[in-house]
Amino acid sequence: MCAIFGIVGKYDPVKAQRAFETLIHRGTDESHAVKNEQCFLGVHRLAITAIDTPHIQPIWEEGLLFAVNGEIYNYRALAEELGIEARSDTEVAFMAYKQWGDRFAEKLRGMFAIAIIDEGKVKLFRDPFGKKPLYYTVSGDQIIFASELKAIHALKPLEFDREIIPVYLSYQAAVAPSTFDKNVFQVGAGCRVEITRNREVSVHRYFSVLDTPVALHTAQEAIGQIHQKLIESVRLRLPDEVKYGALLSGGLDSSLIAALAASQGPLHTFSIGYEGYEQHDERPYAAAVAQHIGSVHHAYSFTQKDFLESLEQILDILDEPFADPAMVPLFYLMRQIRREGIKVVLTGDGSDELFLGYRTYKEYLDIEQLSALKHKNWLKAYLKSHFSMHKEWEWYKRILEEKTLFRSSAELFTDLQQNRLLKMNIKDNRSLDIIASYRQEFEASQRSAPVDWYSFLDVKIQLGEVFLRKLDRISMAHSIEARTPFLDKELVKSVFAIAPELREEQLPKGWIKNIAAAYLPETIIHRKKKGFNYPYLEWLQESDQLEVITKVQKRHKLFNDKQLEWLLSEGEQGRFQHQIFSLYILCRWIERKLG
Numbered sequence: 001m002c003a004i005f006g007i008v009g010k011y012d013p014v015k016a017q018r019a020f021e022t023l024i025h026r027g028t029d030e031s032h033a034v035k036n037e038q039c040f041l042g043v044h045r046l047a048i049t050a051i052d053t054p055h056i057q058p059i060w061e062e063g064l065l066f067a068v069n070g071e072i073y074n075y076r077a078l079a080e081e082l083g084i085e086a087r088s089d090t091e092v093a094f095m096a097y098k099q100w101g102d103r104f105a106e107k108l109r110g111m112f113a114i115a116i117i118d119e120g121k122v123k124l125f126r127d128p129f130g131k132k133p134l135y136y137t138v139s140g141d142q143i144i145f146a147s148e149l150k151a152i153h154a155l156k157p158l159e160f161d162r163e164i165i166p167v168y169l170s171y172q173a174a175v176a177p178s179t180f181d182k183n184v185f186q187v188g189a190g191c192r193v194e195i196t197r198n199r200e201v202s203v204h205r206y207f208s209v210l211d212t213p214v215a216l217h218t219a220q221e222a223i224g225q226i227h228q229k230l231i232e233s234v235r236l237r238l239p240d241e242v243k244y245g246a247l248l249s250g251g252l253d254s255s256l257i258a259a260l261a262a263s264q265g266p267l268h269t270f271s272i273g274y275e276g277y278e279q280h281d282e283r284p285y286a287a288a289v290a291q292h293i294g295s296v297h298h299a300y301s302f303t304q305k306d307f308l309e310s311l312e313q314i315l316d317i318l319d320e321p322f323a324d325p326a327m328v329p330l331f332y333l334m335r336q337i338r339r340e341g342i343k344v345v346l347t348g349d350g351s352d353e354l355f356l357g358y359r360t361y362k363e364y365l366d367i368e369q370l371s372a373l374k375h376k377n378w379l380k381a382y383l384k385s386h387f388s389m390h391k392e393w394e395w396y397k398r399i400l401e402e403k404t405l406f407r408s409s410a411e412l413f414t415d416l417q418q419n420r421l422l423k424m425n426i427k428d429n430r431s432l433d434i435i436a437s438y439r440q441e442f443e444a445s446q447r448s449a450p451v452d453w454y455s456f457l458d459v460k461i462q463l464g465e466v467f468l469r470k471l472d473r474i475s476m477a478h479s480i481e482a483r484t485p486f487l488d489k490e491l492v493k494s495v496f497a498i499a500p501e502l503r504e505e506q507l508p509k510g511w512i513k514n515i516a517a518a519y520l521p522e523t524i525i526h527r528k529k530k531g532f533n534y535p536y537l538e539w540l541q542e543s544d545q546l547e548v549i550t551k552v553q554k555r556h557k558l559f560n561d562k563q564l565e566w567l568l569s570e571g572e573q574g575r576f577q578h579q580i581f582s583l584y585i586l587c588r589w590i591e592r593k594l595g
Contacts, residue, residue, distance in 0.1 A: 002069050003476075004067045004115050007039065008195075049071065050241075069134075070114075124194075125191075125192050128489050130468055135149050135187070216499065219502060226491070230515065238261060243343060245344075270337050272299070298337075307536065345480060345481075350486030350492075351509065352458075356506075357512075367396065383397050410465065549583050551587070
């Protein structure tokens, strides 16, 4: 695990070094760079694999430069296939590239962002699900790429793209390839970006889970395959050389991952809760699981003071607005975990999206049936003339207009909500345009089942753009590597190899509950899903933090005043909490970056 930073073209050595140093939090064990007049390639290393082998990266051999941020879990198997010694995952990945060229990325099982400079070309690869970030910009004769935007902005000032605001309000973050800077782009998950000597940019998709043929047609086959792949995935992610742990909420997913990890050896587990807010506090469940699996358990209390202090620190490290309120207690928890000497943590992310654990999936499937209604013009006209700010109104409108209903579990503001709120003309179905490339990819795969679409899109947006981004930025701020066993490439492919009618029959997470029966108490497996929540908006209101929205509005005139006033008043009644949090983060970012 590390940070990578590079420049191709003429550059100022002092400024380049300063930009490189902005990423040191991602790898505090070693820092090295290869430099000449036309190239700078640097790596900050967080040593987890081959920790006693110094100065592995960047690799420079016969004019070829190679750097990896991440972990390749199958590097020993790849080394055997290549007939070489498996000294480190970086060296094996490098030899794989030399052997197989660009197709080497298809063989990697792990999380990674890889930069290669080969005969004047720059090649940037990102893992199949977007666990590790990679950004780039091409300006004149210069190419710059980095693990985080802050390194690029140390050299090139932010050019704010106002058009990204509707994307953010729709999906809680910028959606690849876009960023809040009109001249900087993300490498998409499962993609290779190639930049030629002439600075021509091309994007190639090397992985799509939709390419997996449907091959599992019975529940027994499906459960057996998933169980085997999950055990394998957890085992691959347990480091041999550093201290590790697992996040444990007491919910089904994190509990199963922790139980599987604990079956392999001693395990530290970590949970967080909220004194005085028992309805949000899951620590008793986490403690029960920890006792059952025999882990060394650490539980922490998160107060309003902790929230406000952590939020300010997060705002210092965020390069772009990001609207997931779970990032704040996660930041606090990661800080405590690092103090325990932990370098790697396992998480339960990905299970809900793969095994259809969200309650709303069932609601969407029910509403989808309206598409078969033959006589719906009157109902469609009635809905249009009776607008409501509630999401259900938007869902029915979409299905009656024969538009794509499901647009990710991450969807926050609908298009018409934004059109009323923003001083921008937000056309209807703008949110669909943002995800159009994913819809095209899905339709080209010849799949049509709604459950396949829901799962595929949530892997791309809910996970790729929101949860995995949060996990990377927050964990790496504390020099911790977070690993997600449910999002192992081979496991995800196994899920998409299951007939969709079987996937629908088992929701919500019936197969995971079946597997968990061998590892966890019935009270944990079958307890009602709470969903992550805590009193973040209440704490912001009590501390007068929301005044920044009005302050930024006076200066930048982003919103319609009456609609903004209405929305904030709704927040005082406990409604639209997540939407208001997204506006708060946006306005704090604008205040810091634009004044």
